[in-house]
Amino acid sequence: MSASNEIDDFASLLRRHRLAAGLSQEELAEKAGLSSDAVAALERGRRRAPRPLTVRLLATALNLSDADFAEFTESLRRSPAGHAPQVQGPPLPPDTLIGRETELAELTSLLGHGGVRLVTLTGLGGVGKTRLAVAVANEVRGQFEAGACWVPLAARPDGPEVIDAVAAAVGLRPASDAAEVDALAEHIGSRQLLVVLDNCEHVIETCAWLCTVLLQRCPRLTFVATSRELLRAPGEVVRQVQPLSVPPSRAPVDEIRDADAVRMFLARAAAHGVHPRDDRLRQVSRVCRSVQGIPLALELAAARVNVLTIEQIADELDTSSRILSGGSRTAPLRQQTIDAALDWSYQLLGAEEREFFEAVSTFSGGWTLPAAVAVFCAEQTDACHERVLDLTGRLIDKSLILVDRDAAEARYSMFSVIRQYADRRLDDGGRRTVIEQRHLRHFVELAERAERTLGTDQQAATLDHLDIELDNLRVALGRAISRELGSESMRLAAALWRYFYLRGHYSEGRDWLESALRIARAADTVAPAALAGAARGAGYLAFLQCEYDVAAERLEEALGRYRRLDDPAGAALTLRHLGSIARERADYDAAHELHLESLHLYQQLGDKAGIAWARHFLGFVSWLRMDLGGARDYSAAALGYFQQAGDGEGITWSQLNLGVVALYDGDLDGAERLLHQSLGRAQRLGYREGVGWSLNQLGVVARRQGRLERAIHLLDESLAEHQELGDKWRSASVLEALASVAQEHHNTAYAAFLLGAASAVRDTIGAPVPLCERPDTEGTTTAVRDALGERAFAHAWGAGQATPLHAVADGYPPDALSTLDTPW
Template identity: 90%
Template structure:
């Protein structure tokens, strides 16, 4: 023990007389008829008021002369009756604590006035538990009249040494055994009002729990504050999870970024290296802080790299690996000099089974459920294994290695990325990566296929939300299947997910996955089931259609149709015919579109597929209002709506309301149109169905323009354009540009109207699709009015500027410098 006490005269004399007599403590105890612990306690000053009989027995055993005996007893009378220990206080902080104001206030109140006697600060390594404990101890010092005692336990490998550390903190020296030490501790603390801080308990958690229980039972005014990566689970324990520092949102303004605690820490540590990032670098600082989730140790280590890397380089490195998080303070404990060292400390405390589970769940990305963990970890999914996984999950949560989110009906688990990367590397060390990732892939293939069956039912909204949660895992699983050229798994999964990617507006991503899967299947040695090949071709073709790549889309869909017909799969053929009809519709080949949708309808009728029949009628209604057959459109759409409402098909209801709203719009019934289109917009927003949102906004903008509400029309059409442009739907983007041109002309901003018309024409030329028949009268009227107002030369100039401007720039409100009247379009 490192601590030392001022030893009183009696203790000094006893030791001097014993040594002069040539006796050990045990021999003196035996001669005096006392316990060796009693002799040790007297010599070390822990026992201050021995009974007169004890003094006489010692004097006799030591064979003291009358003179020595008189000195001996006189020294006892001079000894202080109240012992003022030299306690070990908390370490002095080397810098100002950043953030934590609310935690500090709560913990101070809890320890001072809350009636709580044992508080454990828990959290992952490097999150700042010790630093917060120091601040709390200093804050509450006036409330504890006997003082604050700080017991660092990081270097204590076993139980007896933990007890020694606490003894040293309260001003005692170790006894000969742990039991006597605890008795001495309890006797020494007694009824004094004292706060003991046990720092870094996780590796001796059982000893700490036992010691806290004993001392709190025997010392009525003792309070204990512990820091530990694992809960003590002692009686009366109140746990507070120390969270990482707050990070700014991804699109925060510079002021908001600077105010975030994580950023403040990074800037302070970077300044210590002489680096002071300007405001234009704050976004990169924010990236760094979000990459490390605001973990203080990781921020410190990242900031230490500013002497050799730019902040952007640090952020880029952290996107893929946490290996650069090293090079901490030389004076810090080894476990705090790198992130890996911090995690090594936690990893070494795990049992063999806990390590295996920790490594296995690192294969997940974006979190997981208990069921998913059972599938990935267990060879067989039995009740016994489910119990094991539940227990292991709880243990790793207690050890601050797994996070749990209980906000939804089903708990979801995750890891901070630095921990996940560490566990993933350990998975390599264990040689179990292949089998674990195979199980992960199998689980998510099956999940995707179950989800595909639920889309289009009353479970669609919940299914899409669940796929949103699992999107990172789905992407990882697909990526693994494709990188390993697993044709069957790639095909099954990509084909099962294409409708999800469509409904959520991830057209490019879904199409990329499908095309990669098709490429592997066609090049691979193993044959792929024709049904899977047809499904993937159909999905890829439809997503290409949504991005207005009509030739590519038609080629893929024709391939799918041929496969379905060869398989005698009428349902697959009917759906593919529907998609081919959509291509014809956007190319304004309405006769071909109607013929294809009618053929699709007949197949569905032969199958007795009520949902398919409703969708065929919807598309017949869609084509009908585009070609201004309003009566036919109304009949088809109303029939489809009736079925969709009965089936609870949210996507179908949205489209039927859109169709009926458009019929009312072109019939001049703006009140009905606005009501129906607001309903479709609200439903599409609730479903997260982006195409439905874009279309509803588009049609509402046209309604507002025809009502003369130009400002509202601008707002609605701008939002619609942004939505369609992000989706990649150039056909609809062109229509929205033309509608905006009509509004600009109504606003008497004729040059800008001509610019928009030119931009729309360029889009239509690129995709090879004219304006829908129902929209042409408005467009022709606008073009004539703008040309008449500007004159041919100015009109050609503005039109040409629009044609030369990329769609994304137009959508961002780009005004060409050469047209001074366009500097403020509205």
């Protein structure tokens, strides 16, 4: 009984009449057609404004007289429910918002002037959706007459409790039955109100339904929702909350300091009393890139500064996200470790979604839809393709998979912390071996298909495609070799060696091939043809690094296998490679004979591509030995075929050969034109050897034109390219060309230094100066020796011989050699 009312309030009257009728709450609810929760809420006063229909149903069930019914309805009018309730406003931000200026401005404009009534902030766990929503709500609350209302849903386990939470936040205390939505709509009415639903993902269907209903009935109501999954409600505008910006790997200190992720890490580290100096900012940048700017991960990493150095944190994060724990004690459990944050998302997945989530963690560097089908499905049927498409969409909606739509084919990926988590779950499910075997099979087949298109007009597109898949290919190679799968490791390494050659990854390609060969020889189960191909590839990559003895050994092994297999195509290609070794050792007669033998085999096979390549190499040997007429004829014939076939690598080399012929024939303008063409094509193809060679010969042309500064620039670029590739033979020639420029620049001591460095390289690899280059090199040596005198020349020459090639390539002699001229 209310002490201030002459009539009992509605709750008291309802209870008195129910007891007088001898009914329990459940029995009354059943007679009235209501829920027992609704009756209980009315009796406790939790619900103070029942609909008129609800009152009539109760009166009928209680068999009230007219007088009792009048008293019943009068009590509603006099019940203390008429005051304007206070809404539950957004929390005050605990700290300064770092970054997000653009997002905050956009959302403020969207809610204030964009006519948008439902905005969902979505993104992975820990990305900062709630923190951004707090900032937005506090920023715009003044624009809403009834204010901004904050509804935390993380602790609400089911749908009905969501309605209770919204009702409580807007100042209404309804019971948990469907009729309460009517009460909510009536309560909000036409008030201009912003309601923020925070953490909707586990009650997504209820939130979507509630927003839909209330937006239809409350014309000035606006919702902002934070969720790891889209609501998919009518009128929803989605904004993906991205991680904070991270600096590039080689960014200067000022750029590192300005990156939002770095600013957050430094702020959180300062809270622990740690203030990294500028010389530690590169390590901070490593940490930020490792966690990809995810705010929760940054906070958890910064929490470790009290026990680890920043270098140690970065090193740990290179291999695992396990140290990302130990968050604030007052934070929800799911935000105290990165795994807990991801557990929250994982538990919301269905069984098949979990299996797919775990399966795609086997990819590195992203994947395509066909690749996902190959890994997830036992059989690649149309039905399974549809399942994978649907599962991919669901996990994108749940912020567990990222999608890149910039290219013609969509590509999918995961943030590294999510991928590591999913990978650990793959262990839990016991499906790792099956999934990784499917991954390996898919990329073996992909590499073999790609190999067949190299040397055609599809080469550029193929190389670009392999670039994109390189991380996956490396992972597949690593798994095949670590498990000593002889056939798979051999097939994959052999299919990729030419890609590694064209992209200049000589050491990597050779290492994979040598590992595969070791496994195959031990297993003795690999097909002889595959062994021959791998030995040939390993030999050619060793040749490119000027390890001629190892290269010859591998290539002779391959040649023997091809001959035993009666495989003339394989033998012809191997003879070509052996001819290249002889060419660089200046044994031009042997090189010419080997290339002729290769040509004859290709002619017998009717292999037009092989014939063109044999002619190219005969042209190459010809200009090295100063047979310019033969070089011109062979190279022009090869160019005609390469242009017809669309072989970019072949066209590059033929233009280069013809450009060098013009150079030594004295046609410097023609040489420059052809070499610019070869350089441009090589750059477009990403063919690094072609780039290095073209720059080298253009530098020689520039020196002969008297354009010494241009020659220095071109030759320096060429030296850097060849030195990085590991091509010592060509590096030595570039050093000798630079020495000629230095001598013409009157930097005679530096010229002697460069000549000494080149001589040391040639001694190491056992390759003399090519015949066509000897006049320039000998003339430069004589001029420098005469200018310096024997003693000073020997001093500078010796310094060059003692300096490592990588140091010479950096463009300076050692400080100890004080008599040297200052290099350019």
